[in-house]
Amino acid sequence: AADGKSMLFEKFIIKGGTPLRGEVRISGAKNAAVAIIPAAILAEDKCILENVPSISDVDVALEILSSMGAQIRRLSKSKIEVDTSRIKDGTVPYELARSTRGSSYFLGALLGRFKKASVPLPGGCDLGSRPIDQHIKCFEALGAKADIKHGIVDLSADRLIGTQIYFDKVTVGGTINALLACAKAEGLTIIENAAKEPHIVDLANFLNSMGADIMGAGTDVIKVKGVSQLHGTEYSVIPDQIEAGTFMVAAAATCGDITLKNVIPKHLEPITAKLRKIGVYVEIEDDTDNVRVVGRPHYEGTDIKTSPHPGFPTDMQPQMTTLLAMSNGTSMVTESIFDTRFKYVDELRRMGADITVDSRVAVVRGVDHLTGAPVKASDLRAGAALIIAGLAAQGTTEIEDIHHIERGYENMEIKLRALGADIVKRYYPWICSMEKAAFRIHDDVNQKYDHVLPYGFHLKMTVSYVSRYGYLVAE
Ligand code: EPU
Numbered sequence: 129a130a131d132g133k134s135m136l137f138e139k140f141i142i143k144g145g146t147p148l149r150g151e152v153r154i155s156g157a158k159n160a161a162v163a164i165i166p167a168a169i170l171a172e173d174k175c176i177l178e179n180v181p182s183i184s185d186v187d188v189a190l191e192i193l194s195s196m197g198a199q200i201r202r203l204s205k206s207k208i209e210v211d212t213s214r215i216k217d218g219t220v221p222y223e224l225a226r227s228t229r230g231s232s233y234f235l236g237a238l239l240g241r242f243k244k245a246s247v248p249l250p251g252g253c254d255l256g257s258r259p260i261d262q263h264i265k266c267f268e269a270l271g272a273k274a275d276i277k278h279g280i281v282d283l284s285a286d287r288l289i290g291t292q293i294y295f296d297k298v299t300v301g302g303t304i305n306a307l308l309a310c311a312k313a314e315g316l317t318i319i320e321n322a323a324k325e326p327h328i329v330d331l332a333n334f335l336n337s338m339g340a341d342i343m344g345a346g347t348d349v350i351k352v353k354g355v356s357q358l359h360g361t362e363y364s365v366i367p368d369q370i371e372a373g374t375f376m377v378a379a380a381a382t383c384g385d386i387t388l389k390n391v392i393p394k395h396l397e398p399i400t401a402k403l404r405k406i407g408v409y410v411e412i413e414d415d416t417d418n419v420r421v422v423g424r425p426h427y428e429g430t431d432i433k434t435s436p437h438p439g440f441p442t443d444m445q446p447q448m449t450t451l452l453a454m455s456n457g458t459s460m461v462t463e464s465i466f467d468t469r470f471k472y473v474d475e476l477r478r479m480g481a482d483i484t485v486d487s488r489v490a491v492v493r494g495v496d497h498l499t500g501a502p503v504k505a506s507d508l509r510a511g512a513a514l515i516i517a518g519l520a521a522q523g524t525t526e527i528e529d530i531h532h533i534e535r536g537y538e539n540m541e542i543k544l545r546a547l548g549a550d551i552v553k554r555y556y557p558w559i560c561s562m563e564k565a566a567f568r569i570h571d572d573v574n575q576k577y578d579h580v581l582p583y584g585f586h587l588k589m590t591v592s593y594v595s596r597y598g599y600l601v602a603e
Pocket of ligand 1: 159162229509
């Protein structure tokens with residue numbers, strides 16, 4: 129089914145200039161969900177997960193689990209039952225591992241349960257070199273033998289024994305894998321220089337709700353007392369702070385007025401602080417914790433440097449740079465997490481942005497407005513930035529390669545349309561055989577689709593079949 133997606137060529141077509149107005153409900157956090165799903169392996173039991181976002185990275189994580197023999201039942205759009213009691217061994221298929229970064233979490237989870245794991249090196253957004261040496265170092269510290277051959281990481285251990293793990297650099301993925309591998313190790317593990325992102329805390333809370341004994345998540349020292357057994361649980365994933373931040377910037381860029389529901393304002397603080405600094409009005413409603421964002425016609429540029437939580441998140445850098453490209457004065461944006469996270473800048477330049485990049489620093493000279501153009505999304509957050517640019521620009525923007533966006537944003541265009549944006553998704557199905565076109569949509573069997581395509585073509589179809597993992601096959 130994952131292959132089926134690429135058989136359909138999809139684009140977002142955005143007519144810019146409409147201020148976003150209204151309410152938007154933020155979905156569950158991608159980066160928490162893709163850690164919690166493999167963590168369920170450690171339960172050897174049924175877990176019910178709520179507030180799970182409907183995005184393709186989550187589908188891939190569920191497909192990997194299912195390929196190992198887990199039973200997965202979708203109880204509603206965002207509620208899933210995962211039964212990992214019958215998983216026999218730990219081998220992750222290559223095609224699935226290659227498509228996401230989160231596949232690396234199967235290493236920690238499988239090692240924790242079976243004392244062995246075989247997982248192809250992970251894929252995910254192309255943001256430059258993304259090694260997993262710190263993950264491996266932590267597995268070895270716990271007593272595992274690691275062997276990387278033909279692109280596959282093989283781990284095996286007789287016993288996993290609690291120890292002290294010091295990360296040479298702050299790593300979200302490394303910290304997650306450490307928690308997964310040591311929750312059931314013998315004795316105490318102390319993880320130092322741990323990442324502090326909200327999704328690290330969420331994973332620790334999930335593991336604790338299964339009976340783990342983890343203290344200090346959210347600080348840079350996490351202590352884990354290994355337990356011999358974990359059990360099933362019912363757990364609700366935290367809201368996605370990056371999705372929330374993306375909508376906040378989109379509202380600011382279009383001079384809109386929107387209210388975000390289902391958010392944790394504390395998680396948004398690094399984003400809120402920068403938005404307020406440039407002149408965006410952000411209000412946290414006391415009784416509801418809803419966040420209201422009101423845009424202005426002009427903002428003052430500012431400097432930004434990405435850093436691990438609670439610093440400004442790298443996953444918001446492209447969106448924020450886009451807003452700075454339309455703000456007064458010159459702003460400097462420094463990317464300190466990834467080597468190549470400025471690929472979208474070339475696309476923004478097509479839309480009239482004045483940005484120069486030298487290695488990890490972008491100098492952004494604000495322009496009065498952007499103009500619509502055909503552009504390509506090179507990765508997930510680059511795609512989000514181009515949507516924001518398109519919403520704010522004069523004229524029409526066509527964004528290609530939107531499968532990157534759908535890895536991490538649930539129903540982006542539907543949510544934006546509900547806020548008044550003029551955005552549609554167009555399908556270009558003639559490049560594939562219609563009978564076999566399988567793609568990911570969230571509605572039911574018998575749903576009728578009626579899409580106007582370019583050059584006067586019309587796509588009319590009825591959804592006929594729902595496969596096990598939420599894919600629908602249209603004929
Ligand atoms: N690093 C190493 N060695 C390692 C691990 C990381 O050198 O063993 C380096 C990386 O190359 C990078 C830095 O350490 O320079 C930080 O990487 P980290 O491990 O924190 O990132 P990640 O786990 O690969 C996760 C998110 C990313 C997000 C980063 C930073 C998931 C699945 N991915 O990646 O999310 O940008 O943390 O917050 O959780 C996204 O959602 O768009 C996305 C890319």
